[in-house]
Amino acid sequence: MVLEKYRKKLDLFFDPLTRLFGMVHPDVFSLLSFVFAVVAGVLYASSGHWVWDGPYGKYPWMILLALVFIGFNSIADTLDGRIARYMGRETMVGDFLDHTFDRLSDIAIMVGIAFSPYCNTTFGLISVAFVLMSSYMGTQAQALGCGRNYSGVMGRADRMVLLLFATIFQFLVMGGWGVKGLWIDLLGIRLVPLELTVGIMMVGGILTALSRGRDTYRYLVEKEAEEKRRKGRREKTGWKGTGTVRKRGGKDRFR
Numbered sequence: 258m259v260l261e262k263y264r265k266k267l268d269l270f271f272d273p274l275t276r277l278f279g280m281v282h283p284d285v286f287s288l289l290s291f292v293f294a295v296v297a298g299v300l301y302a303s304s305g306h307w308v309w310d311g312p313y314g315k316y317p318w319m320i321l322l323a324l325v326f327i328g329f330n331s332i333a334d335t336l337d338g339r340i341a342r343y344m345g346r347e348t349m350v351g352d353f354l355d356h357t358f359d360r361l362s363d364i365a366i367m368v369g370i371a372f373s374p375y376c377n378t379t380f381g382l383i384s385v386a387f388v389l390m391s392s393y394m395g396t397q398a399q400a401l402g403c404g405r406n407y408s409g410v411m412g413r414a415d416r417m418v419l420l421l422f423a424t425i426f427q428f429l430v431m432g433g434w435g436v437k438g439l440w441i442d443l444l445g446i447r448l449v450p451l452e453l454t455v456g457i458m459m460v461g462g463i464l465t466a467l468s469r470g471r472d473t474y475r476y477l478v479e480k481e482a483e484e485k486r487r488k489g490r491r492e493k494t495g496w497k498g499t500g501t502v503r504k505r506g507g508k509d510r511f512r
Contacts, residue, residue: 267335274332275339283341283351287358290333294362297326298369301451317431323369324424330362331417356396359413363388366420367455375427375451384459388416391462394469403476409465416458423454 278286304319337355341347364385371381391409398406411419427450 286337293330301369387462391465411461
């Protein structure tokens with residue numbers, strides 16, 4: 258994950274929050290992160306259609322509210338794990354809920370963007386599948402005993418940060434060129450920041466899924482090869498497993 262190297266700097270912000278909300282059950286923040294994501298998705302989908310009157314006419318101000326709730330989602334998603342470790346409440350149930358709500362949050366946000374005026378709907382929905390695939394590869398590695406795999410060019414934290422900046426850029430572009438973005442004569446294309454961001458997340462999801470899949474495959478191949486070598490050594494020495502009784506010199510011995 259690209260942002261892993263900035264984790265210590267983030268600790269300066271999140272450590273005080275962790276102590277402040279330390280008595281709140283971490284599952285509450287897992288649920289809140291999903292609620293914030295749903296609100297953000299609805300705001301993305303609605304902001305280009307339902308507009309508020311401003312001093313310069315109609316303008317989709319609600320996209321800024323989507324930006325705020327994306328921030329809330331990221332903070333809540335970070336706090337649940339930190340509070341669980343801080344209070345010694347790390348459980349398998351909590352881990353399951355955390356990953357489940359993370360995937361549901363990804364779906365809510367990206368589907369909201371896909372149905373907004375800022376993105377082609379079909380393109381947006383296809384991107385959801387590849388983003389989910391990258392996350393699936395990480396959890397599947399854990400399910401197979403390889404440990405949780407957070408490697409790759411784009412993890413969830415990277416996507417959220419990218420989305421924050423893209424939303425700000427989208428808002429600024431709309432001020433000069435409208436909801437449909439900036440027309441670039443030289444390339445003959447229309448630049449819509451959020452649609453471009455969805456494309457980047459799709460490519461990042463593909464590369465991350467391939468990277469995690471490769472790591473898991475290599476680990477499993479090495480693990481199976483090692484098990485075969487151990488089995489071969491046991492067969493050569495006549496070892497049949499712990500607790501197997503073999504007679505040697507008239508006495509029963511365990512090997």
